[in-house]
Amino acid sequence: MAAQLSPQQLTETHRTTLDQALEAIRTRAYWSPHPEHPKAYENDGKAAFDALLGTRLDLDQPGTDDWTGAEVSPYGTELGISYPHPDLDVLLPAMKAGMGAWREAGPELRALVCLEIISRISARTPELAHAVMHTSGQAFMMAFQAGGPHAQDRGLEAVAYAYQEQTRTPSDAAHWSKPQGKRDPLELTKNFIPTARGIALMIGCNTFPTWNGYPGLFASLATGNPVLVKPHPRAVLPLALTVQIARAVLAEAGFDPNLVALAAERPGEGIAKTLAVRPEIKIIDYTGSTAFGDWLEANARQAQVYTEKAGVNTVVVDSTDDYKGMLSNLAFSLSLYSGQMCTTPQNLLIPRDGISTDAGAKSYDEVVADLAASVGGLLGDDARANAILGALVNPDVKTRLEAAAGLGEVALASREIANPEFPDAVVRTPVIVKLDGAKPDAEAAYLSECFGPVSFAVAVDSTAGAVELLRRTVRDKGAMTVGAYTTSQEVERAVEDVCLEESAQLSLNLTGGVYVNQTAAFSDFHGSGGNPAANAALCDGAFVANRFRVVEVRRQA
C-alpha cells in the first residue's frame, strides 16, 4: 500500500510537538497543545454526533461475526448505534499480521503516527465531547475538556514516555571495542531493537472512556504492540470513534489498520474475561472495580497488567488561613461530575474540637455546616448545578446515594435537580453525612469506597488521629488522592510523611482554581501505583518500560 502520510510529512507536522512533550515531562511545567475552549474548534460537533445515532459503525475489521450495541445516554436517549462483534479466532491473528512492519518503523515513526492519530482526535473534540457526555453522564463542558484535550494530553504524554524509553539505547549500530593489552581489542557491532510484547488489551471504563483509556492505548501502540480496545458496554462510542480514527491514520501511513481494533460485546457476554487469558494478549490496561482488577492481576498471568481500581480518598482538615477559599474549593471538588471521579474526596477528617482559621476558631459542627452551605450555594442555581453535576452514570450510584443518608446524621441532603434539556437525566446534588470516627460501626461506612456524590464528615479526636486514620485508609483501602488543609508545619510534615510512606499523591491547602480531583498531564501523576487503588501511575517510566523488550543483535566487527 502506498503511504499517503510519509515519514517526512509526519516529522514536519509532529516532531516539534513530540520534543515539546519530552521537555514538559522533564520540567513538569504547564504545557498542552490541545485547546480547552470550544471556540478554538471549527464547529460544535452536534451535527456529527447526531449523524451517528441509530447507525451501524462499521470499522471494516476482519472477523466481524455480529453487530452489537445497547448504549443508553445517562441523559435519557438510546444511542441506537451498533458496533462490530469480533470472532476472536479471526481478529486476533489478523491484528498480529502487521507487527513486523510496525516494529521496523522504529520508535520515532511510531510516535509520530500516534501523534497524527491524537491530532485527528483533537480536531474532532466537539463530536467526541457529545459522545463522552452521552455515555458517561458528564456535563458537556466537562466532557469537552476532560474527554477531549485533557485525554489527548494524557495520550500524548504516554507517547512521549514510550519514545523516550525506547530510545535509551542507540538506534544505529553501537561499536564496542574492549582493549586487550598488547593484543588486538575485541570488537563487536551491536544493534538494539525495541520489540513488542504482543497484543495489548485496553479495557475501558464507563465514566472516563477516553481520559482513562488513552494512556494505555497509546503507550502500547507507541511501543509496537497492536491494541485491542474493549470498551465498557455503556461507553462504546468515544472509543469506537477513536479506533476508527487510528485505523484510518495507520492505513494512510502505510501500516496495517488492524494494529488497532475494537472488541464490542453482546449484553452480558463478559468478553473481557475471555480476552484477558488469551495467550495472544500480553498487556492489559484496566480501569474499574477492585474485584475485576484483582481478578485480572491474579489470572492474566501471561500479560503485564496495569490496573486502576477503587480507593478511599481523604482530606485532612486541620487549620487554614483561607477558610472561605478552603470551603469553596472543597465544595467544588465534592460536586464536580456528582463526585463520580476516582479522585473525588470521600472522607473529610475534622477534629471534633474544631479547627483554627483566619475567620476564628470553628467547631466541627460549624465546619460541616459551612461546607454544606458552600456546596448548597455553589449548586443553588439549577442551570449551574446541571453544568457542574452532569448526570448519574448508572442506577447503582443513585442506590448508593439514597442509602448513604441512612448511615449517619445528614449535614447536607441530596437534592434532585431537573434538567430542562434532558428531562430523563438523573441529576442529584451531593449528600454530606456526619460520622463519628471513634465509633466502630461507622468504620464500615467510611472505610469503603462509596462511589458517587457521597462524602463523610468524619469527626476525629485530634489531627494526630486524622493522620493515623489517613495512614490506615491509604494502606488498607488505597487512595488516588489525598488533600490536607493546615497552617502548621508540623502537621504538614506528618501528612507528607504518611503520603511518602504509603505512596499517595498529596495536594496541600488548595483554595483557588485547582482541585484535588484534577491532575494535569505532563506535570501531575494520576495515582501512585504504590497503594491498593492502582498498580500503575499515569504516566511514568514504569508505565511504559515493560510494554516492550529490547533485543540485541551483536556481530563480530
Place this chain on the structure above:
Amino acid sequence: MAAQLSPQQLTETHRTTLDQALEAIRTRAYWSPHPEHPKAYENDGKAAFDALLGTRLDLDQPGTDDWTGAEVSPYGTELGISYPHPDLDVLLPAMKAGMGAWREAGPELRALVCLEIISRISARTPELAHAVMHTSGQAFMMAFQAGGPHAQDRGLEAVAYAYQEQTRTPSDAAHWSKPQGKRDPLELTKNFIPTARGIALMIGCNTFPTWNGYPGLFASLATGNPVLVKPHPRAVLPLALTVQIARAVLAEAGFDPNLVALAAERPGEGIAKTLAVRPEIKIIDYTGSTAFGDWLEANARQAQVYTEKAGVNTVVVDSTDDYKGMLSNLAFSLSLYSGQMCTTPQNLLIPRDGISTDAGAKSYDEVVADLAASVGGLLGDDARANAILGALVNPDVKTRLEAAAGLGEVALASREIANPEFPDAVVRTPVIVKLDGAKPDAEAAYLSECFGPVSFAVAVDSTAGAVELLRRTVRDKGAMTVGAYTTSQEVERAVEDVCLEESAQLSLNLTGGVYVNQTAAFSDFHGSGGNPAANAALCDGAFVANRFRVVEVRRQA
C-alpha cells in the same frame, strides 16, 4: 551518628564514575572502572580468605537467634563458617527503621553511597574471588573476573539506571503556571519525591552469587529500599562479605546499617518461601529453578518479582566463512565453567545434509566430529582444562552428565580430570550427544534444560527447520542466549526475525574472543525479560522503574 563519609567526600570520590556509567549505558560502548587483572590489586586475597575459614561471621545484625552455615567447597573443603540466622519478627522491623533517612538522602546521595560500597567490594576482589571459587566451583580466574569486576560492573550499571530513572522529575520544586486568559494564571509548586516500596528480598544462586545478585541488590538499595540478602545455602560467603561491607559503608555515611542484612538459613529450612510472602517484602529478585521462580511469580503477589529461570539455549549452524574460528569459539563456550552458565549453548542445530564453510562443504558428521576435536584439543592439557572447567557445582550436575551419554550417540565422551591442587574436586569435560531432530523421542531430551556440561548436536532437515525449531524452543522453553553462524543474508534475517518476535538476545558469527555466553555490563543485555527464561533483563529501565514510586506534593503557589 556523625557521618565519617560526608556527602561532599562521596561526591568528590564517585560523581565522575556515576557520570561515566550514565554515559556508557547511553552509548553502549565498552567501559568499566573495575580492573580485570589480578595484578591490579594489592594482594592475592588468599590470606584474607583463609582467615575466614572456621569462623563465625558476625554482622552485628538485630534479631539474630542462631548461627548457621554448612558450606562445602566444590573443591572439597568444608568452609566451616557460620552466619547469623534471623528472627524475622525482629530483623524485618529493624530494617525499616532507617527508611525515612534513606529516602531523604535522595537519589544522588543514595547512588554515591552505593558506589562507595561497590568500590570497597572492588578493593577486596581477590578475597571475594576465593569466596566465589569455593562456593560456585568456578576456576579461580573466572571467579576473579566474573565474581569480581564483572559483577561489580553489573551492580554499578543498576545504580546508574536507578539514578537516571529517579531523576526524570525535578528534585527541586517545579513551578506550574496555567494561563487563564484575562484572569490570573493558576499557580502551583510541585515536589516529586522518589519513595521506596518496602523491603527488597534478593535470593542468591549457587553458581554466580555476586554476578546474579548485585543487580537486584543495588537496584533496590539505590531506589530507597532496604535489602535482605538470602544467599543460596551453598554460596553464602560472597554475599555475607558483601552485606558486611554494605553495612559498614552505610554506618560510616550516617545511615542505618540495617538497611542491608543477611538471612542465612538452617539446612532444609526453606526460608525463601517464608520470606517471599511476608507483607514487608515488596520486591523480590531471584535466580534459580523454573519451579521456584514460577512459584514466586504466582504466590508473592504483594511484591514486584524479578526472576531468571531455566532456558534452552540454541546455536543455529548454517554456514561460515571461518570454520576454524567457529569451532574454537563454540568449543570454548561449551567448556567454560563446565557449561554451568545460564547462557551456555545447549542445542547446536546442524542441517543433516551438512553446511558450507571456507574449508569446503562439511557433512553433519564432520561438523560434529570437528567440534568434538576442537573441545578435545582445548581441554587436552589437564592444567588448562582445570582452569577453564572449574568444578561441578553439585552432585546433580554429575548425575545429569552421566545420564546424558545414554540419550543418543556420544560424539565426545566426558572425561574425568584430576585437579592436583584440590583432589576432591569433581572435574569433567563436556559431553556432546548426537540427536536426530526428526525423531519425536529425541525432543524430550533437547527441549529440556540439561544444566551442566552437556550439549546436543541436533540434526535438522534444513536451516529453515532449524529456524523453526529455534522459534519453538525460545517460545516454549525460553532462552538466555541464541547464537547463529551463517554467511547468508536470508538466513541471518530469518534468525533475527525469530529473535525479535520471540524476544531473545542474538549473537551472530562469533569466531573470536567474545563468546555467546558472555555479556558485558553497560553494553549487553543479559536476558530479554520477554521469553520464559526470565521476566527481566539485566539491566534496563523496566528493571529499576517499578522499584520505587514517585509521590508528588503540590501546593498553592
